[in-house]
Amino acid sequence: MNHTERYTSFIIEKSHITSVEIAHSARGYTLTAAGSFDSEIDFDDPVIFEESGMDKRIKIFSGEIQNFMKRTGAGSKYFSFGLNSRMAMLQRIPIEMSLTDEEFNVHLEWELKNYYPDAVMENYILLPFALVDSSGNPGTKAMIIGVRKSLSNFLRSVSKKCFATDHVVDIDHFCAETAIMHNFPQATKERTAVIGIDEESIDCSLLVNGKNSDITIERWSGTSEIKKIAEYAFEHNAEQIFLHGRIVDELTAEQLKQFTPLPVSISDPFKKISLPPTIKNVDAIKAHRQEYTAAVGLALRKD
Numbered sequence: 001m002n003h004t005e006r007y008t009s010f011i012i013e014k015s016h017i018t019s020v021e022i023a024h025s026a027r028g029y030t031l032t033a034a035g036s037f038d039s040e041i042d043f044d045d046p047v048i049f050e051e052s053g054m055d056k057r058i059k060i061f062s063g064e065i066q067n068f069m070k071r072t073g074a075g076s077k078y079f080s081f082g083l084n085s086r087m088a089m090l091q092r093i094p095i096e097m098s099l100t101d102e103e104f105n106v107h108l109e110w111e112l113k114n115y116y117p118d119a120v121m122e123n124y125i126l127l128p129f130a131l132v133d134s135s136g137n138p139g140t141k142a143m144i145i146g147v148r149k150s151l152s153n154f155l156r157s158v159s160k161k162c163f164a165t166d167h168v169v170d171i172d173h174f175c176a177e178t179a180i181m182h183n184f185p186q187a188t189k190e191r192t193a194v195i196g197i198d199e200e201s202i203d204c205s206l207l208v209n210g211k212n213s214d215i216t217i218e219r220w221s222g223t224s225e226i227k228k229i230a231e232y233a234f235e236h237n238a239e240q241i242f243l244h245g246r247i248v249d250e251l252t253a254e255q256l257k258q259f260t261p262l263p264v265s266i267s268d269p270f271k272k273i274s275l276p277p278t279i280k281n282v283d284a285i286k287a288h289r290q291e292y293t294a295a296v297g298l299a300l301r302k303d
Helices: 054-072 101-115 149-161 172-183 227-235 250-257 282-287 289-299
Strands: 005-013 016-025 028-038 078-083 089-094 124-132 138-148 165-171 192-197 201-208 211-219 240-244 264-266
Touching: 005 172, 005 289, 016 054, 016 289, 028 054, 028 282, 028 289, 054 149, 078 149, 078 172, 078 289, 089 101, 089 211, 101 124, 101 138, 124 149, 138 149, 138 165, 138 211, 149 165, 165 172, 172 192, 172 201, 172 211, 172 240, 172 289, 192 227, 201 227, 240 250, 240 289, 250 264, 282 289
Parallel strands: 005 078, 078 165, 124 211, 192 240, 240 264
Antiparallel strands: 005 016, 016 028, 089 138, 124 138, 192 201, 201 211
């Protein structure tokens, strides 16, 4: 890479938006802006998928982003968006390796209809990816992400209104995995449980040789359920646990250590990212760095 290009990510959690801008250059990766804001829009409300009122929502969200970028000094022309699991269909399905591409697409839609019988598949962009088995070899299951076309069009229109190009749309937890593997290379070599916690759910996934082998989403109603994380790691023979998310802190990690002998680490998404002292609110960003894990992982993406 002979020039510097900046990429901005926005992680959407209900009405809370977490964002970072990262500069990609031959020298590596540098944080150029970071922060968060609360949107007027509730992205967990099904109304966001409706055409009615779409222009108004585009105007609101693009205005909020422009104000945020002005406040933080960001100026990227590439926007990526990370969605929580409630904003998309996310389902693990069995696959048959002998199927042709056309047969696989038919099978994919048939499987999803079993889990989401009211969904109209023509209204979704379906993104499948293969899961490895417990040993890290090609497996017999795949993860399907289904994103509403209306939501994809909304995010594209917001980017355009901000004079930017929509770059990547992904699930926030998968973005966090990218950040953890970038900053902690051992996560690509050991069986690693990646745990994301927000106010309503726990996202638990297993990385085997740096590839996704499993993902499970469960309800979260407080630290009384922290034992679930230890049970997940035990059941999947994990060798270490990484935590990320807005409500993760040192107390969370210490409580988890009471239930597991495994190493428990809180994600530091800036471990291998240059963090200049001139960044606005740099001390607050450092103090809450685990909250930026998914945003950093998404902003690292160039594909």
